[in-house]
Amino acid sequence: MRVGRVVCPGSFDPPTNGHLDIIRRAARLHDEVIVVIGANRAKKGLFTVEERVDMLREVTSDLPNVSVETFRGLLVEFCREHGVSAIVKGLRAVSDFEYEMEMAQMNYRLGQVETLFMTANPLYSFLRSSRVREVATYGGDITSLVPGPIEERLRAKLSAGDLG
Ligand code: PNS
Numbered sequence: 001m002r003v004g005r006v007v008c009p010g011s012f013d014p015p016t017n018g019h020l021d022i023i024r025r026a027a028r029l030h031d032e033v034i035v036v037i038g039a040n041r042a043k044k045g046l047f048t049v050e051e052r053v054d055m056l057r058e059v060t061s062d063l064p065n066v067s068v069e070t071f072r073g074l075l076v077e078f079c080r081e082h083g084v085s086a087i088v089k090g091l092r093a094v095s096d097f098e099y100e101m102e103m104a105q106m107n108y109r110l111g112q113v114e115t116l117f118m119t120a121n122p123l124y125s126f127l128r129s130s131r132v133r134e135v136a137t138y139g140g141d142i143t144s145l146v147p148g149p150i151e152e153r154l155r156a157k158l159s160a161g162d163l164g
Contacts, residue, residue, distance in 0.1 A: 003086045004031040006116070009075055012037050012052045013045040014150050016132055018124035020059060022090040025118060027063045033088070035060065036078060037070045046133055046157065059147045076111030087113060092120040092127075 008023050012035075027033045035056050039049045047055070049070050056068040071078040075087065087107060089100055104115035127145055136142050136154045143151060 003114070003116070005034070005082070005084050006030045006032070006086045006088045007034045007036045007075070007079060007082075007084050008088050009036045009038060009071075011041075011045065011129065012056060013047050013129050014052065014132065014146060014154060015056055015059060016124070016127050016129055016146050016150075017144070018090065018092070018120055018127040020147060021121045021124055022088065022118055023060060023066060024063065026088045027066050030088075031065060033063075033066045034082065034084065035066060035068045036075070037068070038075070039070045039072050047153070051153070055150055055153060058149050074110065076107050076113050079113045080111055085114060087115045089115060089117055090120045091117045092125045 006026060008019075008026055010019060012019060023033060023035055037049055037052050037056070045052075053068050053070060060066045060068065069078075069082075078084070079087070087104070089104075091097065091100060100115075100117065104117075107113045107115060132142055132145050132154075135145070136158060142154065146154065
């Protein structure tokens with residue numbers, strides 16, 4: 001079976017260079033990549049789901065086989081409705097493994113959707129969105145952690161007093 005169309009799911013609050021690295025590499029391997037933003041717990045986020053869609057579309061605009069969508073409910077339902085047979089996820093370290101393996105096994109059990117793990121680029125293996133938000137909150141340099149347009153959006157949130 002060919003794995004033509006895959007999803008790269010996540011919260012992306014905000015998207016980081018680590019996310020982008022996985023999305024770009026997946027786009028080289030598969031015909032079509034749908035980046036899907038889980039919106040079940042979106043109210044608690046820093047960025048709204050709409051802002052995350054905008055950010056992801058902007059930073060993937062040079063990748064013609066990448067699109068950005070949102071989903072509510074179960075990821076496997078989105079996959080079923082969109083003819084997606086596999087989920088691509090990045091693994092940063094052993095600490096990610098247990099959580100990701102459980103999710104992968106549940107998604108296979110629920111919908112026979114496969115999960116393909118891609119090892120994180122070591123440049124970004126320490127990177128997670130919550131840490132980027134924290135560093136930005138206290139004025140740290142996030143230049144090498146997120147794409148330029150995302151940094152600008154974070155700075156805008158900071159100056160609007162939405163952080164910290
Ligand atoms: O940013 P994250 O934590 O890696 O994103 C997690 C996400 C949104 C991919 C995950 O929580 C998810 O798929 N949620 C949808 C609910 C679902 O399908 N749960 C069953 C899988 S165990």
